[in-house]
Amino acid sequence: MVTAEHVSERRLSIPNNPITGVLLAIPAYFAGLWLGTLFGLNDDANTGIILGYTFATVAFLIGVGFLNYPLERLFGWRVSPISDPEENRGIGRFFRLSLDHKVIGMQYLVTILIMLLFGGIGAMLIRSSLLSPDSSITPPGQYIMLIGLHSVMMIFITSAVIVGPFGNYLVPLMIGARRMAFPRLEALSFWLVPPAAVILAAAAFWGGFPTGWTGYPPLSEQAGQGMDSYIVGFALIGLALIVSGINMLATIITLRAPGMTWTRLPIFVWGIFTTSILGMLAAPVLAVALVQLAMDRTVQTSFFLSANGGSNYLWQNLFWFFGHPEVYIFILPAFGIIMEIVPHFARKPLWGYRTGVVGLFGVALLSWFVWQHHLFVSGIAPVLRPFYMLSTELISIPTGIIFLVTLGTLWRARVWFTVPMLFCMGFLFNFLIGGISGVYLSDVPTDVTLHGSYFSMAHFHYTIMGGEIFALMAACYYWLPKMTGKMLSATIGRVHFWWMFIAFNSTFFPLFIAGILNMPRRVSSYDPALQGLNTWVTISAYFLFGSMILFAGNVIYSLFFSARPALANPWHARSLEWQLPTPVPAYNFERVPMIVGGPYDYGVPNARPVADLGGLVGVTGGG
Amino acid sequence: MGMFRLEGQDRVHAGRLAVIWVILSVIGIVAALQIHYPPYDNSVQGADQSKTMALMTVLAVPIFIGVVLMLVYSAIFFRRRGLELVDGPPMLGNTPVQVAWIGISAVVVLFLAVVGITTLASSSAAQAVGAAGRAIGQSGETGSSTAGGQGPELQVQVVAQQWYFTYRYADYGGVETTHLYLPLNRPVELHVTSLDIIHSFWAYQLGVKADANPGVDNVFHVTPDKLGGFQVRCAELCGIWHGHMADSDGRVVSQSDFDAWIAQQQKDEADIQKALPSYAPYYFPEPLTKGS
Amino acid sequence: MLGRLAFVAGSVVAVIVATVALVGLFMLQRPGTLEGPSTSIHLETVAAVGAAIEWPRPNDPHLDWVSYLPTTILRVPANSTINVQIDQEDGATGLRNPFWGKVFGTDGGNMHVKYFDDKGNPQEGDMTSIDPTLAAHTFAVPDLGVFVPLLGISDNAPAGSANIITFSFKTKGPGVYRWQCFVPCAAGTVFGNGGPMQTLGYMAGELIVS
């Protein structure tokens, strides 16, 4: 540690903010583009574009202020006050680099909700063009571009939509920590997301990329310069996953308050813990595949070109070895949210806490052994199929545990049907359908018909949108009062829930039928016999989009126009984060708290409050 | 953790739920059995898939009904009455119930897997989902041998290219055609390959889906057993015309009609057949470069 | 208070509508459409848009792309005979699948070709197939069963000349039919099928039958 005397008071007078970042990024992009031409490769400027995006990202991060700390350590300059949450105050802290996990959580939330709006607009345009069975509305080139942009944007979002905002904000509060283990890595994991989104959107200027989110070569090597956006954007998100995974694991392992034993850990933290393991281990595999793809596209290697001795199966294996854990990266924190919220409103202890944790780990572990179910019809060796069929079906056992734990918690409960609770119920219904339809896809004989059809598309929208996004909504209604100090309107919330629930099912359930009836995924033209079904789906999708607008309206209305300040503990919940005052102080806890009780001990005779906050003022547990 | 013993209240709720669940499940299963599942029974393999889909639905219905019933029941009977916040009974878990749940789900899963694997292992199903795709440089037999003594299999190659499927009949001098015609009741060995990027050959009514990879011979088997047309679609994103890579003129015809048709094809296309490369498991036709 | 709410709600809605409109317009953009519906189509194929003789497109963003000209969005009437003339100015690339060297689906099963032989002498005749290695492009409407290979211009042909290919085919009911080229003519892309081969207005087109 450098002591105070050694720190010179000299300050660098560069204002560190995203505008500086952008101003540095633009010349850096052109520098990369120019550097690419020096190699003299006949590569359609792909080298330059990839270098340009990479340089631009680095320059942006420097502009935001990530170089400050190294400079401080190197030269003893005091560059900026960002390191200290108590110094970095005011509304401006949300718009610049901050090392406060609560600020980062809010930055994540707003960024990702804006990205969600664009991803959603993409979905609406896709659905609109499917009003016609031929490609008379959207030309086919733009249609596959929409497919690519919508899918990858949504993958970026769903990789971080719970871990980013709620993981960062809540994990330290839930485990009784004053900060994250690696605040700079935490900030980095956030500041990689906006460049990734912008780089992805830049694909539109190059005509997009035709591969969807799976990026299968050789198509992705045939594709134009838009594909470079996919490579760099996805790599940045992968980096964010690795960095955030390391940080979360280190935080949860090392910074738990005294008395916060592993069995007292809130189940949401377990969800983050398991998802972080997956993110940290899976994303490097993606990175390898992306580097190989970039090399094939630029320096003319042939990792994936069978004509030159490569194999396109290599990509499929690497991609899905990452990709299947990736889908559990989406859903494990959602499981955590559901199991976290249900006990507080059921007013009962979480039923089978340890079994629930085992379920989370079971899903995380099994997710590594199933990836070839995406290759059942690809021509893999038939002897492998029974194994992947079995391992995939085995995942329904730990997933079933999640249902067991929530249903057991609801058993003979006194459920308080708040808006978050409604979304939890909606999650269970949707995810049930998503899970059962997954079994159809895991079985080789049925997968022959269903693979690559709208059935699988409906399946993963049920698990991701019906699952993860419903859990996100539950989390927003449940925790935003703590994060923003304002209650979201429950009346609008109820309308929002029923509207979204009905519109969601009306949109995606018919797509199972479309898939069974011969409609492949990602097509701009389809069997005219299915036009009626598709029109129904499109209209439902408009309503679904409307429900999200209603949600945005509710947030804006409740935060800025309704004068309903939230109580410190509006749900009378026992868990630690609700014992803190609102707004949460800069370092959360004045002193590291002493944990003396479990978070879910509702109705337990002589249950102690969850923690001794050392005299910090807050509302004590509702139990 | 309590013992496996139901308190009075538990018994009332569990009894009610069990009765409703059984009634609804029976209704649901009967309803599920009324559905004729795609890809119907235009081929031996399609009928197998259709049966498997029916079996899965029959198993899924009670699970779906059970969970939804629990959710609805909780919403009705386990909701808070009045405005006062009351804690529920502090049940921390029940080992026998947990063991039973995990045990039952394991049994269902293993049953499904065993059914799936045996369907897969039985000769017709093994053919339904194909034998190994042979990668470059691998030698060995082409796919598996003939089906249960029904005579030699017809060898048909599916050649995917951006953005159309053509077909070559190995037994007829490698004649290439723009539509797929198959004779009735004759086992067919499909060899699916691609001339460029990855496509997926999906003959919906026949219950066949096989990826077409460049440099790979992906072998699938099908025995059509109903006369009529079928649709062919590409099921793997392959660029701008992926959605248009379809053909609704596939036909299953009688053996005599097939013989007449293939003879006609050989005659009509004699001029171009000379220029085709000889029939091979896969091709690497290098595109010629532009003239000097 | 209410006014402020209305203002914020209004501006949020306005931003969304504007974004949707902007993105939507971009997404709906098609290259220019040929006048029509007409029963006769006249096209030119060039090795590079910048080298066009009959229909130059000087402001094209891809002047070095191989292309059909003037556009590839064609309007034709339903259930009628369409007469096509293609002035083929590009040299041979060769077919990946030699099978497409054969003419399918035209009236009479053939095409009429005015071309230059390898000595540069003008020739003329009806053809049902061509040498696959001499194909420069194909004009193919797979949903109508129409596949016509286009003979590449001989190296010894006079400068600025073209092979003139004429044929006719019948349309079916109304709808949007894709048409494409089967020659991997997009130089520099993997398998020759990237870039212009996958962009409307170059080697990919739509036949709007009304």
Ligand SMILES: [Cu+2]
């Ligand atoms: Cu998977």
Ligand SMILES: [Cu+2]
């Ligand atoms: Cu295809």
Ligand SMILES: [Cu+2]
């Ligand atoms: Cu061409």
